[in-house]
Amino acid sequence: MTKKHxxxxxxxxxxxxxxxxxxVSAGFEVEVAADGEQGLEATKNKPDLxxxxxxLPKMDGMALMKALxxxxxxxxxxxxxxxxNLSPDDGxxxxxxxxxxxxxxxxxEHSLDDVVEKTKEILKVV
Amino acid sequence: MKIRTKITLxxxxxxxxxxxxxxxxxxxxxxxxxxxxxxxxxxxQESFNRLLDLSGSELxxxxxxxxxxxxxxxxxxxxxxxxxxxxxxxSLTTFKAxxxxxxxxxxxxxxxxxxxxxxxxxxFGEDLFNQLYKNRLSHFFTRKNDTLTEFRVxxxxxxxxxxxxxxxxxxxxxxxxxxxxxxxxxxxxxxxxIVPSSEKAPGLRVVSLSFPYEVMDWKQEIVETFTIxxxxxxxxxxxxxxxxxxxxxxxxxxxxxxxxxxxxxILVGRPIEALSRxxxxxxxxxxxxxxxxxxxxxxxxxxxxxxxxxxxxLESKAHDEAILSAVGSGLIAxxxxxxxxxxxxxxERLFGITAEKAxxxxxxxxxxxxxxxxxxxxxxxxxxxxxxxTKKLISETILCVRPDGxxxxxxxxxxxxxxxxxxxxxxxxxxxxxxxxxxxxxKRDFISLVSHELRTPLTNLTWTVEQLESxxxxxxxxxxxxxxxxxxxxxxxxxxxxxSAIVDVSKIENGSIVxxxxxxxFSSLLALSLEDLKLAIKAKNxxxxxxxxxxxxxxxxSDERMLEIIVNNLVxxxxxxxxxxxxxxxxxxxxxxxLVVGIxxxxxxxxxxxxxxxxxxxxxxTNAKLLSPxxxxxxxxxxxxxxxxxGGSISFTSIPDQETVxxxxxxxxxxxxxxxx
Numbered sequence: 001m002t003k004k005h006x007x008x009x010x011x012x013x014x015x016x017x018x019x020x021x022x023x024v025s026a027g028f029e030v031e032v033a034a035d036g037e038q039g040l041e042a043t044k045n046k047p048d049l050x051x052x053x054x055x056l057p058k059m060d061g062m063a064l065m066k067a068l069x070x071x072x073x074x075x076x077x078x079x080x081x082x083x084x085n086l087s088p089d090d091g092x093x094x095x096x097x098x099x100x101x102x103x104x105x106x107x108x109e110h111s112l113d114d115v116v117e118k119t120k121e122i123l124k125v126v
Numbered sequence: 127m128k129i130r131t132k133i134t135l136x137x138x139x140x141x142x143x144x145x146x147x148x149x150x151x152x153x154x155x156x157x158x159x160x161x162x163x164x165x166x167x168x169x170x171q172e173s174f175n176r177l178l179d180l181s182g183s184e185l186x187x188x189x190x191x192x193x194x195x196x197x198x199x200x201x202x203x204x205x206x207x208x209x210x211x212x213x214x215x216x217s218l219t220t221f222k223a224x225x226x227x228x229x230x231x232x233x234x235x236x237x238x239x240x241x242x243x244x245x246x247x248x249x250f251g252e253d254l255f256n257q258l259y260k261n262r263l264s265h266f267f268t269r270k271n272d273t274l275t276e277f278r279v280x281x282x283x284x285x286x287x288x289x290x291x292x293x294x295x296x297x298x299x300x301x302x303x304x305x306x307x308x309x310x311x312x313x314x315x316x317x318x319x320i321v322p323s324s325e326k327a328p329g330l331r332v333v334s335l336s337f338p339y340e341v342m343d344w345k346q347e348i349v350e351t352f353t354i355x356x357x358x359x360x361x362x363x364x365x366x367x368x369x370x371x372x373x374x375x376x377x378x379x380x381x382x383x384x385x386x387x388x389x390x391x392i393l394v395g396r397p398i399e400a401l402s403r404x405x406x407x408x409x410x411x412x413x414x415x416x417x418x419x420x421x422x423x424x425x426x427x428x429x430x431x432x433x434x435x436x437x438x439x440l441e442s443k444a445h446d447e448a449i450l451s452a453v454g455s456g457l458i459a460x461x462x463x464x465x466x467x468x469x470x471x472x473x474e475r476l477f478g479i480t481a482e483k484a485x486x487x488x489x490x491x492x493x494x495x496x497x498x499x500x501x502x503x504x505x506x507x508x509x510x511x512x513x514x515x516t517k518k519l520i521s522e523t524i525l526c527v528r529p530d531g532x533x534x535x536x537x538x539x540x541x542x543x544x545x546x547x548x549x550x551x552x553x554x555x556x557x558x559x560x561x562x563x564x565x566x567x568x569k570r571d572f573i574s575l576v577s578h579e580l581r582t583p584l585t586n587l588t589w590t591v592e593q594l595e596s597x598x599x600x601x602x603x604x605x606x607x608x609x610x611x612x613x614x615x616x617x618x619x620x621x622x623x624x625x626s627a628i629v630d631v632s633k634i635e636n637g638s639i640v641x642x643x644x645x646x647x648f649s650s651l652l653a654l655s656l657e658d659l660k661l662a663i664k665a666k667n668x669x670x671x672x673x674x675x676x677x678x679x680x681x682x683x684s685d686e687r688m689l690e691i692i693v694n695n696l697v698x699x700x701x702x703x704x705x706x707x708x709x710x711x712x713x714x715x716x717x718x719x720x721l722v723v724g725i726x727x728x729x730x731x732x733x734x735x736x737x738x739x740x741x742x743x744x745x746x747x748t749n750a751k752l753l754s755p756x757x758x759x760x761x762x763x764x765x766x767x768x769x770x771x772x773g774g775s776i777s778f779t780s781i782p783d784q785e786t787v788x789x790x791x792x793x794x795x796x797x798x799x800x801x802x803x
Binding site: 056060086 | 592613665755
């Protein structure tokens with residue numbers, strides 16, 4: 001069974017490392033992008049799922065998601081988990097539902113295990 | 127002087143003058159009458175005397191004619207009763223004498239009788255006889271008891287001696303009694319009233335004059351004084367008539383004056399007085415009554431009312447305008463045609479257009495409006511125009527677009543102006559709530575940013591701890607990943623820095639921060655700061671150069687913690703906003719009493735249009751957000767506030783995509799008179 005490919009778009013290096021290490025140890029293949037532009041570039045590798053932060057340098061998560069969803073068939077349906085510490089009622093993310101399929105995880109309220117579980121659930125990996 | 131007093135005085139004066147004129151006329155008339163009477167008094171007297179002479183002449187003739195007559199001489203000597211009866215007695219009635227006596231030369235009475243045959247001859251004494259003989263002809267009065275008798279006495283002589291030269295042969299005495307009958311004859315003849323002294327003069331009601339008439343005895347002594355009264359009924363009638371005329375003139379002129387007085391007083395004076403009193407007291411009830419009158423006073427009252435109402439309206443309008451222009455919120459009123467009739471000072475300020483320009487325009491010609499959601503409103507969707515149409519009070523929040531394109535949020539309360547149940551316009555109160563909205567938004571942003579900023583290191587800590595726990599669970603011997611401790615330190619540092627920054631900001635804002643004053647070596651602080659940022663500098667591969675031009679004298683007098691925060695903020699900003707492989711240059715030099723520190727970095731810089739806001743609280747340049755989305759925009763705000771407290775200053779120059787220089791000036795540590803806080 002080929003490993004599922006996860007793209008982590010996260011500018012905070014500590015968070016990125018922790019996420020990446022956890023996902024790798026859970027059996028995923030992980031690519032990390034430190035800003036929006038890098039993230040968009042990395043989608044060319046067509047990951048199976050994207051963990052996307054919102055506040056990102058150069059291009060924010062919402063813009064990246066919009067570009068993906070409007071950019072083609074693959075981009076329109078690739079599952080995305082928003083991993084941000086913005087409150088769900090924050091203006092920057094209140095249009096997130098427009099870009100389904102999308103899931104929202106507030107990092108501070110979920111453990112790394114939660115993230116892995118959610119990822120597995122979406123990708124139907126047992 | 128009041129009009130009614132004037133009227134009273136004027137009419138009183140007129141009454142007085144007319145009374146004086148009448149009195150003068152009356153006195154003049156009286157004077158004329160008395161002069162007239164004086165003029166005719168002598169005449170009357172003379173005519174009365176002539177009358178008496180005339181009435182007495184008959185008797186005088188009788189006495190003188192019968193006394194020089196030979197037959198009489200004969201009779202005296204030889205008294206013949208036949209002669210007496212035929213000649214003397216008949217004469218008694220012929221000459222209307224009362225009594226006749228004849229004496230002889232021996233003074234003996236030889237004939238004597240009166241009309242009543244009751245004659246008692248008068249007793250003539252010797253003296254009287256002598257006098258009578260001597261006089262030849264005598265005329266005198268005697269009084270015996272109440273009877274007054276006029277006597278005509280003549281001495282008797284022969285016919286050929288009419289001059290009575292010869293010796294008198296006797297005395298012929300004729301008497302006439304002045305009894306009531308005689309007096310009434312005299313009265314009738316003279317047209318007078320003759321009043322004897324024994325009687326009281328009657329009170330006369332007509333104009334008359336009176337004079338005394340005296341009768342004497344033979345010794346020329348007064349025996350009786352009559353009062354002779356002449357009446358002048360014609361004069362009296364004339365006088366009475368003129369008196370009546372005067373009376374009528376007086377009465378009618380008084381009546382006319384009274385009428386004039388009443389007319390002026392009641393019909394002119396009183397209304398004027400009432401009018402002026404009510405004007406004075408500003409009591410308009412009377413005027414309201416008066417204005418219904420069709421007279422000039424009605425017109426006057428109406429005029430005063432109109433004028434005072436106009437005055438009141440003007441007064442209250444001026445009052446209202448002053449209040450309206452002074453109120454802080456924008457007030458705009460429109461008339462039925464939606465044309466602006468009021469545009470106060472606050473409205474001028476809000477819309478950037480003068481009242482002069484706005485008045486008379488339609489409201490949608492002055493500004494455009496949008497809903498809070500941004501949908502633009504048509505002219506008749508404005509709250510003010512809706513209030514005009516729907517007669518309801520409307521209160522809502524709209525977005526106003528000024529003529530210059532600027533927008534602001536405003537709470538608008540519009541209400542119709544109703545007069546006598548009809549809408550004559552509408553007025554709206556407009557309050558700019560941009561500041562409130564900004565404040566609300568900035569509060570929301572602050573909370574959102576702070577919570578995000580805190581959550582990030584918390585996440586890292588949580589996740590690190592989670593990793594540690596899972597590692598331990600798997601096997602006690604599993605080594606802890608190398609990166610764990612720096613992760614935790616970095617997360618804790620971020621939390622600490624953020625909490626400090628928030629505390630500092632709140633202290634700055636309520637003025638409770640106190641700066642210590644201590645001599646510090648700037649290069650040591652700088653070194654500590656660079657040490658902290660070593661990892662980040664390395665990650666970006668930055669080149670840091672330090673140029674010290676202070677010959678080692680880089681002491682500053684400052685607060686250690688505050689200065690540390692300032693240096694950290696500036697150096698970490700330089701690191702954060704540098705491009706990879708960029709350069710950071712830090713220079714220190716002494717300038718007079720200050721240490722001047724320059725922190726230069728290469729990078730995108732601060733966009734020109736945002737440079738003025740760079741020290742504002744929670745402001746982050748757009749490119750900074752793009753480059754580093756984390757951060758809440760407090761660093762430069764805190765640095766500037768601290769520097770001001772420390773007696774220093776901060777400035778910057780930034781050329782986008784080239785380099786940015788932040789310069790701080792600090793009081794030098796060796797300056798004893800250096801600024802201290």
